[in-house]
Amino acid sequence: MRNSKILTALAASMTLAGCAAGSMGSTNTSMYSVHQPVVERTNFAIDLNSDGSGISTVEQQRLGEWFDALRLGYGDRVSVDFGSSYADKATTNAVSKVAAERGVLLDGLAPVTAGQVAPGMVRVVVTRSKASVPSCPDWTTDHDRNYNASNHSNHGCAVNSNLAAMIADPEDLVRGQENKRLDSNSGKKAVDTYRAKTGGN
Numbered sequence: 001m002r003n004s005k006i007l008t009a010l011a012a013s014m015t016l017a018g019c020a021a022g023s024m025g026s027t028n029t030s031m032y033s034v035h036q037p038v039v040e041r042t043n044f045a046i047d048l049n050s051d052g053s054g055i056s057t058v059e060q061q062r063l064g065e066w067f068d069a070l071r072l073g074y075g076d077r078v079s080v081d082f083g084s085s086y087a088d089k090a091t092t093n094a095v096s097k098v099a100a101e102r103g104v105l106l107d108g109l110a111p112v113t114a115g116q117v118a119p120g121m122v123r124v125v126v127t128r129s130k131a132s133v134p135s136c137p138d139w140t141t142d143h144d145r146n147y148n149a150s151n152h153s154n155h156g157c158a159v160n161s162n163l164a165a166m167i168a169d170p171e172d173l174v175r176g177q178e179n180k181r182l183d184s185n186s187g188k189k190a191v192d193t194y195r196a197k198t199g200g201n
Contacts, residue, residue, distance in 0.1 A: 029149060033156020035138065037131045037164040039174050044070060045081075045113045050122040054090030063124060064098050070126055072102045075169040077127040079110035083117025091122055100193050129171050131164035133157060 078099045096106040136157035
């Protein structure tokens, strides 16, 4: 009889524990948030006519208008894809100049995009990254039934969502800054690009 009472009490406690676990959803007893920023990349591409020795003034103007339509800015990466043709410095310099007028430096490696670059054409690619926390807000936890000292399911959503919204370059969340030591030239590049854009001294 005594053993049956113990078993009954044990079964009842396990039932309560099961109910608590069900109401809690996922359990997180650490100090870390399970909700972390996710970085998504989107590629935009435009094909320009090229004779192998640069792009015309008309094509440069079209490229500039395309950049303006995209609102090109800090954090965007601009690259040139020559397809099966050899890269020519004149085209690279022309694209770099148009991008620099909008405060963006040319990136060295172009990502893979849909479709091939036709002969006599050159493709300019803008890669834009966006950070967000797609699982937030998360109110699945019943906070009145927290029996195991776990964090609320929404823990970290505010901080990480604000971080994702405010960071200037979302790629920094993926790999950080590649320069491991202070480089005075990195600041000089930004100043030179700004001066070239505004015509200042």
